[in-house]
Amino acid sequence: MALVARGQRRVGTRAALIAAGVVLLCAVAVRLADPQRVEWVRTYLVIFGSLLVQALPFVMLGALAAALVEVFVPIGTLERLGRLPRPLQLPTAALAGLAFPICECGSVPVARRLAQRGLMPSAAVTFMLAAPVINPVVIASTFVAYRGRSTTWTMVGGRFLLGMLVAIAVGWVIGARSKDELLKPNPEEEHEHRTHLARPEARWRRFFVHLGNDFLFMGRYLILGATIAAAIQTFLPASVLMSVAGVPVVSIVVMMVLAAALSLCSESDAFVAASFVQFGPSAQLAFLVSGPMVDAKLVTLYAGTFRRGFVRALVVGVFAATLVGALWIGVLAG
Amino acid sequence: MSDTRDRSAGVELRWSPVRVAGTVVLGAWAALFWFLLVSGRDAFYLSTRTEWVVPVAAVLLTLATFGRLASARAAQPEPLRSRELGLMIAMVVPVLLITILPPATLGSFSAGKRSAVAGAGFSTAEGDIATGELTLVDVAVAQTTPEGERALAKRAGEQVDFIGFVTRYADTPADEFLLTRYVVSCCVADATVAQVRVVNVTPGGFEDNEWVEVTGTIYPIGREVIVDASMIRDVPRPERPYLSS
Numbered sequence: 001m002a003l004v005a006r007g008q009r010r011v012g013t014r015a016a017l018i019a020a021g022v023v024l025l026c027a028v029a030v031r032l033a034d035p036q037r038v039e040w041v042r043t044y045l046v047i048f049g050s051l052l053v054q055a056l057p058f059v060m061l062g063a064l065a066a067a068l069v070e071v072f073v074p075i076g077t078l079e080r081l082g083r084l085p086r087p088l089q090l091p092t093a094a095l096a097g098l099a100f101p102i103c104e105c106g107s108v109p110v111a112r113r114l115a116q117r118g119l120m121p122s123a124a125v126t127f128m129l130a131a132p133v134i135n136p137v138v139i140a141s142t143f144v145a146y147r148g149r150s151t152t153w154t155m156v157g158g159r160f161l162l163g164m165l166v167a168i169a170v171g172w173v174i175g176a177r178s179k180d181e182l183l184k185p186n187p188e189e190e191h192e193h194r195t196h197l198a199r200p201e202a203r204w205r206r207f208f209v210h211l212g213n214d215f216l217f218m219g220r221y222l223i224l225g226a227t228i229a230a231a232i233q234t235f236l237p238a239s240v241l242m243s244v245a246g247v248p249v250v251s252i253v254v255m256m257v258l259a260a261a262l263s264l265c266s267e268s269d270a271f272v273a274a275s276f277v278q279f280g281p282s283a284q285l286a287f288l289v290s291g292p293m294v295d296a297k298l299v300t301l302y303a304g305t306f307r308r309g310f311v312r313a314l315v316v317g318v319f320a321a322t323l324v325g326a327l328w329i330g331v332l333a334g
Numbered sequence: 335m336s337d338t339r340d341r342s343a344g345v346e347l348r349w350s351p352v353r354v355a356g357t358v359v360l361g362a363w364a365a366l367f368w369f370l371l372v373s374g375r376d377a378f379y380l381s382t383r384t385e386w387v388v389p390v391a392a393v394l395l396t397l398a399t400f401g402r403l404a405s406a407r408a409a410q411p412e413p414l415r416s417r418e419l420g421l422m423i424a425m426v427v428p429v430l431l432i433t434i435l436p437p438a439t440l441g442s443f444s445a446g447k448r449s450a451v452a453g454a455g456f457s458t459a460e461g462d463i464a465t466g467e468l469t470l471v472d473v474a475v476a477q478t479t480p481e482g483e484r485a486l487a488k489r490a491g492e493q494v495d496f497i498g499f500v501t502r503y504a505d506t507p508a509d510e511f512l513l514t515r516y517v518v519s520c521c522v523a524d525a526t527v528a529q530v531r532v533v534n535v536t537p538g539g540f541e542d543n544e545w546v547e548v549t550g551t552i553y554p555i556g557r558e559v560i561v562d563a564s565m566i567r568d569v570p571r572p573e574r575p576y577l578s579s
Contacts, residue, residue: 009416016355016419023423027430036435039443039543046440049432050379050522053370056363057391064394141519201405208401212356215398219363220421223428233523237447264524272524276449 040234048230051297054265055105055222062106063214066113071207073117090171093123094164097131104132104266104292105222108301109214115179125182126171129318132266132292133163142288145270151281154333155270155288158281162289162325169321170293170314182310186217221304225297229263232296236261245278252326255283256319259291260299266292282330290322350411352418357402359425364395366429374573378437381518381578439575440525441543442501445514451475451526464488468552470496470515471577473559474528486554494552494561496530497569500540508537513548513561518576525576530559535566545571 011019036042084092100107111128115121132138139160146155174182201209244250255276264272273287292298294315302311367388370376376388451474463476463485476482498513506512510533516525532548540546550563 010413011351011416011419013351016351016414019419019423023426023430027434030431031434034435036438039441042438043440043443045431045435046378046438047523049428052428053376053379053432054384054387054521054523057367057387057394060391060394060398145519201408204401205405208398208405209353211398212353212360212402216356216359216422216425219359220425223425226428229523234444235447262523265520269524272449272519272526 044230044234047233048226051226051229058106059218059222060215062109063211063218066109066214067207067211069113069117070210071203089123090126090168093126094130094167096127097134100131100135104298107131108305109218112183112305115183121177121179121182122171122174125174126167129170129293130163130167133289134160138266142270145274154281158285158329159288162285162329165325166289166318166321170317173317182306184305184307218301221300222297225263225300229296232261242278251279251283252286252323255279255287256290256322259287260295263295263297264291281333282326285329286322286326290318293318347407347409348411350406350408351414352412353402353406355414355422357399357406359422360395360399360402362426362429364392364399366432367392367395369433375437377574378439380521383578384520440516440522441499445501445527446503448525448527451517451528468494470498470528471517473530477557490553492552495549497547497572500542500544500546502542509535511535511540516576518578530561532561532563534563545569
């Protein structure tokens with residue numbers, strides 16, 4: 001008898017129902033035990049729940065946009081963007097983020113679909129990184145968070161400019177790599193693709209199948225990311241990092257690490273960045289630019305979407321470009 | 335499960351276990367967002383500024399659930415595999431945790447780990463601090479700028495009335511506590527702390543995390559604000575436990 005690969009065993013209806021019953025029994029046991037009586041457990045569950053309740057709707061919106069791209073944008077349409085003069089391709093992709101007021105969780109499925117539908121992977125990644133930083137909602141929230149301070153326009157303009165530059169720099173590093181070099185294969189999608197080739201389904205069916213698949217695919221990584229981010233938020237005291245607030249380069253690195261650890265939504269992170277008054281504008285800018293591009297929940301989303309080598313390059317590229325850019329803006333702003 | 339036939343192509347369609355399982359997960363998340371909306375529990379996770387995502391998600395997820403169910407039959411259905419089932423269950427666990435456990439809020443445990451409210455990020459201006467009824471957000475914001483401190487200092491000796499929960503650190507004297515409230519911009523993950531020191535408290539009278547209403551006289555002293563309590567009484571946790579920016 002052939003050995004069945006781990007995790008590939010078929011599950012029948014009865015086994016699935018038994019599994020569902022066991023899960024429900026565990027839920028009842030958890031309710032009776034009420035682990036929230038322990039304060040750190042309660043804190044953890046509140047933060048975990050809030051991250052999901054806020055981010056999942058944006059994943060849904062991203063999956064909706066991605067399914068529309070997949071089903072209704074003809075193959076080849078996006079390839080035409082590749083005919084733009086090369087120096088314009090990446091800035092155009094970054095500026096496209098202005099028209100996409102959605103947070104970082106929603107931009108990942110859209111970028112994945114854009115690359116699958118023929119957009120140059122470097123442009124898709126540039127769009128993915130720029131959209132959560134430069135979209136109008138985020139820029140407006142940054143203005144509100146910093147209004148009344150002498151650094152208002154440094155922070156608003158700096159976030160927009162540095163966000164664009166970092167996204168373009170990472171896209172430039174990707175260069176001419178193909179989508180197969182970047183994207184991880186998704187077995188569910190491959191099955192749907194084979195099914196579609198064997199017998200094409202109606203558009204509305206394909207739309208809902210892709211919508212559901214993208215939501216389920218991204219949702220599982222978001223849950224993993226929220227699990228990690230909530231643990232960090234529960235146990236990491238912000239004061240630990242304050243001792244290095246005055247050290248020029250170190251303070252920027254620390255704020256980037258903090259942004260990665262906290263995993264805040266790009267639409268709210270300016271309010272938290274503004275609360276770190278001990279840190280200078282450069283370090284706060286680094287927080288605002290690198291956070292929506294690389295954080296604990298995003299890295300798990302990237303790990304599910306992109307190949308490991310690319311995720312490594314993306315993280316290093318974002319950190320390096322943000323560090324250099326934040327130092328540069330710090331010098332310019334005095 | 336009943337089979338059907340695609341009339342246009344004459345191909346037999348069968349239920350796809352993977353698609354059906356995905357429908358259940360989508361339905362569970364849709365139900366969660368309806369539950370948050372109807373029960374008002376969204377206030378335990380989101381600020382007033384972002385609560386719009388709850389009805390939007392409820393509607394979109396419901397549509398996605400019905401759409402997925404309607405397209406859950408395929409000519410070549412893929413079997414559900416154990417790994418996939420495990421992932422689907424993992425996606426339902428947060429839904430169960432949020433719905434079955436009693437509503438909870440951040441408490442004293444986080445107060446020392448989170449940063450204080452950032453003045454410029456909130457709608458309170460020096461003018462609001464100088465006149466009218468003082469709120470905990472006014473006080474917290476005032477402590478972050480010299481102008482705010484000056485405006486608040488002019489209110490010294492006035493009567494205030496604040497609602498928050500009791501926080502005590504290891505070095506807090508027995509006849510004092512810190513009255514704490516979290517201020518949220520988007521979701522609880524970005525909560526910052528608004529706090530005043532309450533003095534003239536009956537030692538042992540109030541437990542950590544207990545919600546109280548403090549009436550007393552305010553004395554801003556530099557970057558610290560003290561409230562000399564004339565009355566402290568237990569109150570139920572507010573329906574909106576977090577203040578919104």
